[in-house]
Amino acid sequence: MTRNAGGKRRAHRTRTVFTAAAAAAGLALAATGCGNGGEGPGQAAGGVPVVEKGKLTTCTHLPYPPFQFERDGKVVGFDVALVDLVAKNLKVEQEILDTPFENFKTGAFLNSGECDLAAAGMTITADRKKNVDFSVPYFDATQALLATKKSGVTTLAQVKEKKLKLGAQAETTGESYAKGQGFDPVAFESSDAVLNGLRTGQVDAVVIDYPVVSGWLKDKANADAFTLGQNIQTGEQYGFSVKKGNTKLRAAIDKAITDARADGTYDKIYQQWIGPLPQGRS
Template identity: 45%
Template sequence: ESGVSLVKSGTLSVCTQLPYKPFEFQQGSDVVGFDISLMDELAKQLGVKVAVVQTPFEGIQSGQALNTKQCDIAAAGMTITDARKKVIGFSDPYFDATQALLVKKGGAKTLDDLAGKTIGVQQGTTGEIYTKKNAPKNANIRVFEDLGLLTTAVKTGQVDAAVQDNGPLLDYAKTNTDTEVTAEFDTGEQYGFGVSKNGGDKLKDAADKMLSEVKDDGTYDSLYKKWFGQ
């Protein structure tokens, strides 16, 4: 008996924003990906089923989705930050990430190359914060609502570059060979699953237990190979 109480009994409700391949994305009528596979492991341990609740990332990272009980847990490639720790209870870290630069092939190689140019970022992300802090003062920063709109903006030339996490951008460039990742900025981020600060402690403990078990028994590595292909 885990003692975990869920918003909807028998269901682990998971807030996430799509698309965020390979962490969470639509495949046919299913939502799949690395985060979702880990949530399946957690649900298995709790003896319940996963239900994905599509939620704008802005409301996930602000704690709003968790605090208004739209879901039990957030699995959204979400970086653990000091600001977010004030409003979200985080699991142990489960993935290392860094900000990266996506351009059309032959485009900018550094943020400084983007002086006077347009840079796309995603609303509410660490990439938005990093870019606002580090881009040339005369760069024009455009904010998009999700990764799909952001990467399409690079492909169609609406922006000269996008800053987002390395995992999804490298994945995108692999299948969109007219684009490339030209830089990684070494921001030293770590992803965590988020729970409510108000009553989510037992679920955080269950998530930490799941993470340590999948790391010990090889499940984490095989899921990594499955979704990152190496």
């Protein structure tokens, strides 16, 4: 997600581990419990170092549909599918750790050797580049305004004019954007909490990534209750992050993304998890 890291209002979460068979169609992951009792560090194909032999360990923060979320007891999503491509090329299987998002900006789990990469719908920013190395961009992101129908608003200007309550996910670029527009948004810990805040009347409108809103509106109850307002172009791009100096893994990730874009695999994954391709790419 276009998320900023930081400890604000974020409760400690138990690390949960998921594993996946590294196959092109292997988008679902089976839960295997907590802990990381593997064989220790190793090397994947091409001499790429990994923190656990035979695995590509990914840190993420659940849920953030459609990028990573649990469905029927399995972790699936756009980011999951793309990292599966990396794992397949490296001849290992992806293992996912559900971890607090505030560690991503500092690269804490990468530096400590708990994870090989972070994949969490994370925007590439100059500030984050100080602590981690990013892959090539894999997704162009925009923000969107979603409001209750009874509020009668479709723009941030209207929200401000009517003095309504605006919400956003804590420590995200959506929250930062709202603050930059003069709002003091109600901060929610997760995307699920953002939606619940809108449903329960804690806020009248929210700013969050457009793909997330698009997914919510596929539910008829949400579509009946809420109105999609303005699309906010922020020029953000998502990237996967690795420990600074991990050039071999970063190159492997870049190759998987670049190859997937060239051979049509990326478009298929995009259509499966995000929806119709942007204009000019269909």
